[in-house]
Amino acid sequence: MENKGISQAVIGRLPRYFRYLGELKDQGIERVSSQELSDIMKVTASQIRQDFNNFGGFGQQGYGYKVEYLYGEIGKILGLDQTHNLIIIGAGNLGQALANYMNFERRGFLFRGIFDNNPALYGRRIRDMEVLPMKELSSFVRENAIDIAVLTIPKNCAVEVAEELVKEGIRGIWNFAHVDLNVPPDVQVENVHLSDSLMKLTYNINRYETHYDA
C-alpha cells in the first residue's frame, strides 16, 4: 500500500521524531531549531526540513519549532490522537510478553483481548484478560469494533487467521508471524520479522569484519 506522495522512509522516521520530541517536552524544553534536532537525532537539518515539508512544515525556520506543538502535530499524523481497539492473537511467550511489556494505553491502544487455540491456556489471565479460544475470534472482532490485531502465532496458521480478520473488518495487522501476509489495500500490515532483523545484524558484523579486517 503506497501512501500518496509520502515515502515509507519518511513515515518510518516520524515515530523517531515523535519519541525525541516527547523527551524534549518532558525536559521542559519549549523550542528547538532544526539544527538542534539534527544534533540530537543524527539526521541532517535539511533532511528534517524536507521530512516536515511533507506535512506543511510546522514552523518558522531560524526561529525554530515549538516542541509541544510539533509533538502534538506529529502525534496526530501518526493517528495517536485517536484510540484503537487492539487484540493479541497467540498467547505464547511473545504474545504474553507484548501484553505485559508494551505500554499500549499510553498511546491510545486499548488492549481488548487475547486469543489462543491451546485449550490449556483458556481462561488464564494475562494482563487482566482471560485467554479466549480462537472460535470466538470472529464475533469478538465484529462486536468490539477491533481495529488492530497483533499476530504472534506460527506462520502456518497466520495466513488463514489474517483472512478471517480481514473478513471481519480489521484495519491493521501488526504481524510477528514469519510470513508475508496478503491482504487487500484497505488493510494495513506492519511486519516485525524478528529473525530477519537478527540476520541483518550478523550480516553487518560479518561484512564489517570482511572489509575492515577488524
Next chain:
Amino acid sequence: MENKGISQAVIGRLPRYFRYLGELKDQGIERVSSQELSDIMKVTASQIRQDFNNFGGFGQQGYGYKVEYLYGEIGKILGLDQTHNLIIIGAGNLGQALANYMNFERRGFLFRGIFDNNPALYGRRIRDMEVLPMKELSSFVRENAIDIAVLTIPKNCAVEVAEELVKEGIRGIWNFAHVDLNVPPDVQVENVHLSDSLMKLTYNINRYETHYDA
C-alpha cells in the same frame, strides 16, 4: 555504519530471500527462476536480479537459480555459516520471551546467558540458564567471547550498558531499548523499536482512511 556500496535496503531484503529460499528447499524444489521468485516474493524480477548482482549474481538467467546453492550462499553472506555467542540483558517479559521464543540455535546463535539487575530474578532459570547479576556482565562477555548482546532493558540504562559492552569487545547489539545507541563504527547495532513500528501501523491506517474515505 555504511557498508561499502551495498545499501541497507538491499541488506534488509536478504533475510527475506533467505526465508523464502528455505521454504522452497524444504518443499524439495531444486531450481527457481527470478520470475518465479518474483511471483512468490512480490518483488519485481529485475529487482531480484539487481539485488543478486551486488553479490556476483549467483546463477544463470533463463536457466534459473539452484535453490540449495542460492540458499547456502545467501546464508554465508548473512554470516549464518558461523556461530555467534549471544547473551540477553534484561530478564523481564521481553527478555524471557525472546529467550524462549527465538529458535536461536537454528541459525547458529548460541544462547550463553541472561542478565538482570533485579536480585529477585537471580538464579531463576530461563531456558536452562540462570539469570546472572549485572555486575558479572563485563567479565562474562570477555571470558566467553560473547559476540552479540540483546538489550531488553529500559532506555535509561541502555546507553551505559552499551558502553560497557563496547569496552569488552562486543561486535553487535540487538537493541530493543527505546533509545538510539551511540557506538563506534566497529560495533553494529540493529534496532527493534516496537512502539515505533506500531505507530507506523496507525499512521498507515489513518492516512489510508483520510485519503480514501474508507
